[in-house]
Amino acid sequence: xxxxxxGRTAIIGIGSSGCGEAPGWSATELMAQSAxxxxxxxxxxxxxxxxxxxxxxxHAFPTMTVSEHLGLRPRYFDxxxxxxxxxQHHLLSAALALEANLCDVALICYGSNxxxxxxxxxxxxxxxxxxxxxxxxxxxxxxxxxxxxxxHEFGTTREMLAEVAVAARAWANLNPAAFLxxxxxxxxxxxxxxxxxxxxxxxxxxxxxxxxxACVMVRADRxxxxxxxxxxxxxxxxANWHRTISMMPDLTVTAAAESGPRAFAMAGLTxxxxxxxMLYDAxxxxxxxxxxDLGFCPKGEGGRFVQGxxxxxxxELAVNTNGGGLSCVHPGMYGMFLILEAVTQLRRQAGARxxxxxxxALLHGNGGTLSSQVTALLGTDAAL
Numbered sequence: 166x167x168x169x170x171x172g173r174t175a176i177i178g179i180g181s182s183g184c185g186e187a188p189g190w191s192a193t194e195l196m197a198q199s200a201x202x203x204x205x206x207x208x209x210x211x212x213x214x215x216x217x218x219x220x221x222x223x224h225a226f227p228t229m230t231v232s233e234h235l236g237l238r239p240r241y242f243d244x245x246x247x248x249x250x251x252x253q254h255h256l257l258s259a260a261l262a263l264e265a266n267l268c269d270v271a272l273i274c275y276g277s278n279x280x281x282x283x284x285x286x287x288x289x290x291x292x293x294x295x296x297x298x299x300x301x302x303x304x305x306x307x308x309x310x311x312x313x314x315x316x317h318e319f320g321t322t323r324e325m326l327a328e329v330a331v332a333a334r335a336w337a338n339l340n341p342a343a344f345l346x347x348x349x350x351x352x353x354x355x356x357x358x359x360x361x362x363x364x365x366x367x368x369x370x371x372x373x374x375x376x377x378x379a380c381v382m383v384r385a386d387r388x389x390x391x392x393x394x395x396x397x398x399x400x401x402x403x404a405n406w407h408r409t410i411s412m413m414p415d416l417t418v419t420a421a422a423e424s425g426p427r428a429f430a431m432a433g434l435t436x437x438x439x440x441x442x443m444l445y446d447a448x449x450x451x452x453x454x455x456x457x458d459l460g461f462c463p464k465g466e467g468g469r470f471v472q473g474x475x476x477x478x479x480x481e482l483a484v485n486t487n488g489g490g491l492s493c494v495h496p497g498m499y500g501m502f503l504i505l506e507a508v509t510q511l512r513r514q515a516g517a518r519x520x521x522x523x524x525x526a527l528l529h530g531n532g533g534t535l536s537s538q539v540t541a542l543l544g545t546d547a548a549l
Contacts, residue, residue: 167400167431167432167433168400168430168431168432170260170261170264170398170431171398171399171400171431171432171433172385172397172398172399172549173260173263173264173384173385173398174259174260174263174264174382174383174384174385174388174397174398175382175383175385175388175391175395175396175397175398176256176380176381176382176395176396176398176504176508176543177207177381177382177383177387177388177391177392177393177395177396178203178204178205178206178207178208178209178380178381178391178393179203179206179378179379179380179381179504179505179508179509180198180199180200180201180202180203180204180205180206180378180379180380181199181202181376181377181378181379181502181505182195182198182199182202182276182376182377182378183195183198183276183278183375183376183377184342184344184374184375184376184377184378184493184494184496184502185280185344185374185375185376185494186280186281186374186375187278187280187281187375187376188281189281190278190281190375191276191278192221192223192224192276192277192278192377193223193224193230193231193234193276194234194276195276195277195278195375195376195377196219196221196227196230196231196234196274196275196276196377196379197231197234197235197274197276197377198276198377199274199275199276199377199378199379200231200235200272200274200379201235202379203272203274203379203380203381204272204381206381206393207381207391207392207393208391208392208393209270209381211235211236211237213269213270214235214237214239214270214271214272214381215239215240215241215268215269215270216239216240216241216242216259216262216263216267216268216269216270216271216272217231217232217237217239217241217242217243217271217272217274218242218243218244218245218255218258218259218271218272218273218274219231219244219255219273219274219275220244220245220246220247220251220252220255220275220498221246221275221276221277221497221498222277222279222497222498223276223277223278226244227244227246228242228243228244229242229244231274237272239268240267240268241262241267241268241271243255243258243259243262245258247403247405247532247533247536247537247539248498248531248532248533248536248537249445249447249498249499249500249530249531249532250403250445250500250530250531250532250537250538250539251275251498251500251530251532252273252275252498252500252501252503252504252530253401253403253500253503253504253528253529253530253539253540253541254401254403254530254537254539255273256273256382256398256401256504256541257398257401257402257403257539257541259271259273259382260382260398260401263382263383263384264384269383269384269387270381270382270383270387271381271382271383272379272380272381273379273380273381273382273501273504274377274378274379274380274501275377275378275379275496275498275500275501276376276377276378276496277375277376277377277496277497277498278375278496279373279374279375279496279497280373280374280375280496281375293409293411295409295411295412296409296410296411302361302362303534304447304533304534305361305362305365305370305448306362307410307534307535308362308365308447308448308450308451308534308535309361309362309363309364309365309448310410310416311410311413311416311417311450311454311535312326312364312365312369312448312449312450313363313364314416314417315416315417315450315453315454315465315467315468316364318417318465319417319464319465319466319468320468321453321465321467321468322468323355323356323364324352324356325453325468325469325471325472326355326364326365326369326449326450326453326468327352327355327356327368327369327449328352328471328472328473328474328476329446329449329452329453329471329476329491330350330355330368330369330449330491330492331350331351331352331355331477332471332474332476332477332480332484332485333446333485333488333489333491333492333493334348334349334350334488334491334492335350335474335477335478336477336478336485336486336487336488336489336492336493336518337487337488337489337492337493338488339478339486339516339517339518340486340487340488340493340515340516340517340518341516342487342493342494343487343488343492343493343494344372344374344488344492344493344494345372345488345492345493346488350368350492354368355368355369355449365448365449365450368491369448369449369450370447370448370491371446371447371448371489371490371491371495371499372490372491372492372493372494372495373495373496374494374495374496375496376494376496376502377496378501378502378504378505379501380501380504380505380508382398385397393512394511394512394545394546395545395546396507396508396511396512396526396543396544396545397543397544397545397546397548397549398541398542398543399431399432399433399434399525399542399543399544399548399549400427400428400429400430400431400432400433400434400540400541400542401428401431401539401540401541401542402423402424402425402427402428402431402539402540403424403537403538403539403540404420404421404422404423404424404427404537404538404539405420405536405537405538406419406420406423406536407536408533408536409533409534409536410534410535413534413535413536417454417464417465418454418458418464419454419455419458419531419535419538420458420536420537420538421454421455421458421459421529421531421538421540422458422459423538424529424538424539424540425458425459425460425529425540426460427540428527428540428541428542429460429540429542431542432542432544434525434542435460436459436460436461436527438525439482439525439526439527439542440483440520440522440523440524440525440526441483441486441507441510441511441520441523441525441526441527442456442459442461442476442482442483442484442485442526442527442529443484443485443486443503443506443507443526443527443528443529444456444484444485444489444503444529445490445499445500445503445529445530445531446485446489446490446491446499447490447495447499447531449491451531451535452467452471452476452484452485453467453468453470453471454467454535455529455531456470456471456484457470458538459527459529459540461482478518483520483523485506486506486510486515486518486520487502487505487506487509487518490502499530500528500530500531500532500539503528503529503530504528504541504543507526507528507543508543510523510526511523511524511526511543511544511545523545524544524545524547524548525542525543525544525545525548526542526543526544527540527541527542528540528541528542528543529541
């Protein structure tokens with residue numbers, strides 16, 4: 166039996182602003198502009214928003230900041246920040262609030278001017294006493310530890326990691342909005358690029374860009390009359406096993422192994438039902454771990470699974486069709502952009518990168534250093 170929340174809410178509007186470089190724009194302005202564009206896309210006035218959900222690396226109180234900036238007085242708001250997976254979590258929180266009639270129109274938004282600010286974000290995280298003495302280059306060194314362990318245990322190679330970056334770039338080259346659109350990439354290019362934290366080179370690491378994004382969620386009754394085809398929330402689940410990489414129980418297994426099965430159960434679906442898979446690819450090791458933990462391949466086989474263009478355009482599994490955080494956009498926290506691409510694909514609005522007959526999309530967000538894991542499934546009318 167599927168969960169009562171399945172198909173009770175849907176995304177009916179999306180918007181983004183300043184993705185890539187947006188000099189002169191603040192994080193708040195990018196967040197607000199994206200919200201306005203999402204509402205315009207939904208065909209709704211700003212005045213009807215009564216639920217606000219936001220998380221950024223710039224603001225301690227993002228829901229207050231964006232509400233003040235836009236002149237909103239929400240009845241319900243949630244500024245939960247669990248890193249880059251916050252926005253998948255907000256989909257679940259917004260669905261709960263909508264279903265409980267605590268709000269009628271939920272706005273989920275994000276904004277960052279990380280690139281224009283020289284890659285510097287105001288730190289709002291607590292110090293990590295067990296890791297700080299080693300002066301690791303965080304977060305990349307944390308992900309390098311996971312990559313190294315996976316290589317040691319399962320024979321994963323740098324060439325396999327590079328396949329993830331090459332596939333992402335191939336998708337980005339089909340996406341005119343991608344930051345690195347039009348720039349070819351080969352496995353050899355990745356292997357020859359500057360090492361950042363062994364075994365991860367600069368091309369194994371995500372972009373540093375500006376960008377804002379937002380989406381609008383409503384209940385089913387309102388969604389059916391929307392101007393855009395609804396992207397229904399079919400399932401969502403979160404899991405968190407650790408805060409710091411030094412406390413991760415097993416460097417090769419993430420909490421996606423828990424969030425994924427619960428999200429699939431909520432939706433009444435399995436990995437084989439997915440037409441699109443959007444994975445938080447801050448580093449090339451991420452998709453390999455998540456494909457394993459979410460059940461697309463056995464543990465330890467992720468590196469071999471991505472070889473031969475399997476997740477690239479024309480491959481067996483469409484993964485990160487916008488180009489991902491590796492080649493499309495990554496303004497500090499990427500989870501919002503998983504949502505925007507999934508909705509675009511479900512609406513059949515993705516142009517040259519459109520996945521044929523895309524009915525169901527999986528979005529998997531990652532926060533911290535492989536810490537918070539949140540899986541969400543969206544679908545078209547046909548998936549209900």
